[in-house]
Amino acid sequence: MKIFAYIMTVLGIVATFGLGVYAMGETVTVKGLLILLVVMIPLLFGLWVLSRTKEKKSIAVMSTVLILLSLAGMAMLYDAFSLHPDAQSGLVFFVLPVYQFPVILIATAAVFFRERKK
Numbered sequence: 197m198k199i200f201a202y203i204m205t206v207l208g209i210v211a212t213f214g215l216g217v218y219a220m221g222e223t224v225t226v227k228g229l230l231i232l233l234v235v236m237i238p239l240l241f242g243l244w245v246l247s248r249t250k251e252k253k254s255i256a257v258m259s260t261v262l263i264l265l266s267l268a269g270m271a272m273l274y275d276a277f278s279l280h281p282d283a284q285s286g287l288v289f290f291v292l293p294v295y296q297f298p299v300i301l302i303a304t305a306a307v308f309f310r311e312r313k314k
Contacts, residue, residue, distance in 0.1 A: 197259045198255050200263070201246060201258070201260075201262045201263050202243065202246070204262065204266045205243055205262045205263070205266050206243075207266065207270075208265070208267070209236050212235055212236055212269060212270075212292070213232055213236065215273045215277055216235065217232075218277070219277065219286050231289055232289070234293060235293055238265070238293055238296035238297050238300045239262070239265065239269075239296070242258065242262045242265070242304075245258055245300075245303075245307060246258045246259065246262060250311065254306075254311055257303060257307060257310070258304075258307050261299060261303040265296050265299060265300070272291070273288060273292075
């Protein structure tokens, strides 16, 4: 399950980066790339936590959270840029980390306390 979580999360990061560059159009700027980095930080942090996790149940929790967040993020991006494109579609890049950060932090706390028990 850990490898599948790695694959899905990396796919989510690549999709976020690809759609972000697509949304920038012909003018890819450093500011735009920094915003994309901020959007990808929750998933990168989740990958780091998953790589440090040793216990089976903790791996299952973190893998499930990362897979669900990656799928939800890709669905949100697909919806904003393919199904309902409009002038506010770019705001999805500011909304993604707002719901991903708390979920990743809660899952990290659960994994931390579970790993600490042993």
